[in-house]
Amino acid sequence: MSLIKKDSRPLYMLVKEKIDEKIENGEYKPGDRLPSEAKLSENFGVSRATLREALRVLEKEGKVNRQQGIGTFITEKLALFKSGIEELNSITQTIEAMGLKAGTVDLKLKMNQQVEDLIKEFELNKNDKMVILHRTRTADDKPVAYCEDYLPQSLLPNSLSESDINISLLSFLQEESNIYISYAVADILPVITDEFLAKRLDLNIGDPVLLLKQMHYDDRDNPVLYSKNYFRSDKFEFHVLRNRG
Template sequence: MSIIKKDSRPLYMLVKEKIDEKIEQGDYKPGDRLPSESKLSESFGVSRATLREALRVLEKEGKVNRQQGIGTFITEKAALFKSGIEELNSITKTIESMGLKAGTIELELEFKNEASNLAKEFDLSTEEKLAILHRTRTANGEAVAYCKDYLPYKLLAKDFSKDKITTSLFEFLQNEVNIYITYAVADIIPVIADDFLADKLELKVGDPILLLKQMHYDDRDNPVLYSKNYFRSDKFEFHVLRNRR
């Protein structure tokens, strides 16, 4: 006997919704293997063809993973933020695009000389300093990223202080310093949380983290900002569009 209450929609969509409900209610948890197709179709009172179409839609939505000859599995919890790395957006904008409130905690600022490759990238002399901004970014109050940003002090106003960073760093540079960032060169590196990052991101030591290192350039191709952003891998997922030449 079918447990699907029929309406005007296709039957496979009703089956799909019923599986959605079981996922939301916790009957099916991330990583669980679903019962066989024969058992599922019998429990829902539908044909195997109808069930397979429902599973196809769920797989397209990223909710299940079908492995030939093994079974169908509930996917692990999806990342909260999914972003194409070819799109250069501030973390603030990324968080707000999900309808969440972006925030900053533990904001610290230091000025120091950097006799390193980074100083050479910015074409700094040994006497010139970098402004280094440390901050934890939040979404609806939850820590989702730890950021370390480096800016040549010579580009900033003499009275620059951490209190002036009330919006995204991109917006601050554009509105207050007249620097418009147009592109960045980025590297994504998988790392694990040490004691420091685990504390900042409310993780356990050894948990996976995504490190996004970027050198940002203005509209005259000058390097103006270098950032090291550590993202919780359970909150952020990056993808890139690759074209074949």
Template sequence: MKLKEGSPRHVQISNWLRKQLENGVYKADEKLPSENQLCEKFDVSRVTVRKALQTLENDGLIYRSQGLGSFVSDDRTRQSLMQLTDFEEDMKRAGLESSSKVIQFKPVSVTEKVASMLNVDPDSTVIRLDRLRLGDNQPIAFDITWLPMFYGQLLEGYNLQEKTIYGILEEDFDIPVKKGFFRIEAGNAATDIAEHLGVKKRAALLIIDRLSLTVGEKPIYYQRRYYRSDRIVYELTAERDSKTKSSPGNMPLREFSPVINK
């Protein structure tokens, strides 16, 4: 296919692909022609094709998977967990307006597990914050967050319906969140969690335990998040290192991202 003179070639290719998508030539999650196929079709370099695909990806029309190719986006947005993000940032990337409903915010006696995670004495008191997390006013997740008293007291007086812990600590107190550890498992909704999320009791949930640390490996909070499994799944992309074929455990993680179903 010969391109016209005038606008840059990558723009013409992206416009052609855009029209194909608008006309329904390619369906949601359907794979687009490969870079080589597009190079041959338009008689252009791979650099030009990649620029065209990047334009469509930036517009949210396609998504690319390392080693697999380019695919048509559906109504779900991919977000990366290779970066440490909070709920507001995740929802923004998904094109949803985030908000929260505070269920409780109060001092509680620490459990053995929470004491271990926060590195506090077993007889300590910590701040517990329970929130229903919403995307476009629809329940997405329910959080139970435990904070050492020092960090918990910094949140007092803030509108936790709208502000995030990361935002308050980093922007107002210059306390950076430097590292996070995650543990993901499947579980079932207890009665109270089910009521908040609007699902049936014992409905399948995706549960994420999260420990966030600041400078000096100091725990800021330990959190247990219950995601509605009909609203979110996780996708994993790993790259095989040819130099370490005998050691699968060394396969570097390229992307680990939640996909939110609107």
């Protein structure tokens, strides 16, 4: 009998999540060798090809170690960056806090854009323009996150150019526009890497990434920045403090 409850996602991701659950609940412990591929395939009710793809993703995330001719072993996940989701730090601050060099590549700045989906969220008029910023963030010159940022154009200098944004965007807004972002409302979602993200984050198509969508507000509760940040899940780990009410 299959242990996998099917939904619309790829089957290998469902197998991967089931193994994740077994790691989280302690059924599989660091150092344990997993059952053979034949046994796991039978237990999950999937083909060996599907199982191998799930194991490949787990290995990419650093959760398992596959040794040819010996077996697959559970490892401890060692994310490079660990952060509380309640901590509003820029990606630059997060990278530099680990003693690494924060950088930006593939930066593209688009002015005079109309983004209908965000007009209501930003409380804009129909014809108000926006600025869209695309960039890949690096740590010691290796890609770790891809970012898309959306801002009302009225908040930025008229002569803004790509070369102006050489620091964190939060710092730029504070220094150049006197805008202090005090909090953000965030959603974090698991997504699958497509061809576009794979190229920018040095991943394979189908690899998992973490999407952090945030609307940022200034100290007067005005929405000033909407961002979509795609983090490599083998580099970033987010946690949240939950209190019982």
